[in-house]
Amino acid sequence: MNPIITDNAARLKMLEWKEGILDVVLDTDAATEVDDPFAISYLLLSPERFRVKAVYAAPFSMNERAQDPKTGMEMSYREILNIQKLCHKEGGCEVKKGSASYLSDKKRPVPSAAGSDLAERAMKYSPENPLYVIGIGAGTNIASALLQQPEIISRIVVVWLAGNDFNLSPDVYNIYQDVKAAQVIFDSGVPLLHVPCNFVTSHMITGVPELESCIGGKNELCDYLISIVKDYGQDTFAWGKTIWDLGAVGCLMNRSWSKWEITTAPFITDQLTWNKDYTRHLIGNVKEIDRDAIFRDAFLKMGRV
Structure with missing residues (x-):
């Protein structure tokens, strides 16, 4: 049995860049926005770097697509299966339904197949060989797994596109939907790489002309991705769409495609502000990202399906 990590040295060791193939799970609100299908596709189509286990x-809720979290989760489940099919990766990994509600208590997990699977699956890993948990949605499933089985803190690395950079407000969709889950994750001491929205993955902008030039007419996957971007924008002339979630995958793809800092984990207040405390445990925080390199790699892979 591996003890739960309690010191920064062990935590930082787990956050060090690792070459080779990483075992990963992806936690995604796939139907909430157009960026999730891009990230799912990129992950599934990168077997040289990622062994996708689940x-x-x-x-998700609080937008025009879903008015309650259960509906959003069910929509996301169907969209994951849709992207798997378009990538010709049906059955390549397990797909699990997540939480039907948000955390109501920071000490009690929300039961779900996804949370239970993560809690059980992560126990097969170790500090030397961790499971990477890429989160591109609300943190409910991840927080529930941490509450259900705290020992996985020493067996996983969480890479979460959560809030904005720590000099800005954390008031971003993935945090404000389930503030308690975000607080659990940032307070848990789990090895965490925070991937900010503004002003990091906010650079992951593309537009319809670029999409049509790079992946237009290649295959069903590419045509679908272009279509959902077109449907998202009412007027696509001289317009760009931020594909935020692609950055969370891209920053693990190649060491030269992002720059990270090590800093203390901030508190997330109930008022949705970052509260810095320099006595807290250390985490990683992405500061820069190579937009062109990530899009180029993703487009080439998508076009070869």
């Missing part, structure tokens, strides 16, 4: 459907 994809979890995260809850």
